[in-house]
Amino acid sequence: MNLLEKASQIDLKKYQYELSxxxxxxxxxxERDQSQLLVYQKGAIQHQHFYDIKSFLPKKSSLIFNNTKVIPARIHFLKQSGANIEIFLLSPTDPTPEVAQAMLVKNKCIWHCMVGNRKRWKSQDHLERFFETEYGKIKVTATYSDYEQNHIQFEWDNEAVPFVEIVELMGSTPLPPYLNRSATEEDKPRYQTVYSKNEGAVAAPTAGLHFTDAILKDIQQSHPIHELTLHVGAGTFQPIKANNVLEHNMHCEQIQIEKSTIEFLAKSDSEIITVGTTSVRSLESAYWFGVQLINKEADTFHIKKLYPYEKGFENLPSRKESFYAIQEYMESENLDSLHGDTEIFIFPGYMFQVVNGLITNFHQPESTLILLIAAFIGEDWQKVYDEALKKGYRFLSYGDSSLLLP
Structure with missing residues (x-):
């Protein structure tokens, strides 16, 4: 029985737990760093606080952070009838599908969105909002570009203003649906890592929410730190509904990795500790792109959902070999940063090629992220979660943290 046949028999109920x-x-x-920290190391568990995390990092390890920045992706328009229409930005479609570029577009753009109260917004209607800004008065109009696909065109009447500033004017923090509350002013800075840089995420890489500038400065004295960008999509909250987990529709997320990080991974023997599952997905995906380059299978960075399992985990290049292939590719193409996207689905049976340790929060039952944790530490995921529940840990995005060292 091959890996995919085994995966098709995964019983999702085994990845259930009672989360009240x-x-x-x-x-x-x-305070960000006051959260509890569960340290799992080769089967043993300790209970600490996040401000002490440096003490538990392996001596010869480096940390990789996801520096994506959450945009206020929930945008509200009030119709003349009084109906409140919520538009939730998902991904850009025109004039560019690349998030980083789409945030800088001026005058008009089109995004794929979710629409709340959609039945009250007919396909031919347009919505308007007005803002007083340092640029003067700005009118923003929203219309359907494609009603069936929920593609919405935004237009604004000031050529000096990029879309990222329009979103900042109009939007509110896109808190996860399971929080069941409206965003407050406090959420603007707190649902954002202190090292966030590149706008485009519609959900936070929450493992990084515990870090403070002081902790980062302290860690950097003894552990190299590198960054990448994965723009977290709303699909991260999508539950697995299919009986066969392989049929789950994995969301596609955009990745950007600077050449300096690729060069580091190509030459360093350091253990790699990732901050968050998004960093895991990014690094493991980049590894497989290196494999494709070595095998001359592709020259575009796009990793399909099940590619690693179809390829198999035998006779693979080392981490250094894979990232060196990417380095050579970037040099030949004169690239300063690697851009691509991934649908990678990491579940039990996956063999990690880059990541040695993981800092992460506690995730929803029967989710793709629980499957990733189970792939990383095996059946001990249940022991970790049972222990966290018993000790009163706080769960999900604003919850406590763990350091997993298998």
Missing amino acids: EERIAKFPLS
Whole structure:
């Protein structure tokens, strides 16, 4: 039986646990680094606080952070009838599908969106909002570009203003649906990592929410730190509904990795500790792109959902070999950064090629992220979660943290 046949028989009920409403952290702690930290190392578990995390990092390890920045992706328009229409930005479609470029577009753009109260917004109607800004008065109009596909065109009447500033004017923080509350002013800075840089995520890489500038500065004295960008999409919250997990529709997310990070991974023997599952997905996906380059299978960075399992985990190049192939590719193409996207689905049976340790929060039952954790530490995922529940840990986006060292 091959890996995909085994995966098709995964019983999702084995990745269920009882998560009561009161265990979900609805609000952040007053101080980022005061969260509890569960340290799992080769089967043993310790309970600490996040401000002590440096003490538990392997000596010869480096940290990789996802520096994506959450945009206020929930945009509201009020119709003359009084109907409140919520537009949730998902991904750009025109004039460019690349998030980084789409945020800088001026005058008009088209995004794929979710629409709340959609039945009250007919296909021919247009919505308007007005803002007083340093540029003067701005009118923003929203119309359907494609009603069936929920493609919405935004237009604004000031050529000096990029779309990222329009979103900042109009939008609110896109809190996860399971928080069941409206965003507050406190959420603007707190649902954002202190090192966020590149606008485009519609959900935070929440493993990084515990870090402070002081902790980062302290870690950097003894552990190299590198960054990448994966723009987290709303699909990260999508539950697995298919009986056969292989049929789950994995969301596609955009990745950007600077050449300096690729060069580091091509030459370093350091253990790699990723901050968050998004960093895991990015690095493991980049590895497989290196494999494709070595095998002359592709020269475009796009990793399909099941490619690693179809390829198999035998006779693979080393981490250094794969990233060196990417380095050579970038040099030949005169690229300063690697851009691509991934649908990679990591579940039990996956063999990690880059990541040695993981800093992460506690995830929803029967989710793709629980499957990733189970792939990383095996059946001990259940022991970790049982222990966290027993010790009163706070769960999900604003919850407590763990350091997993298999």
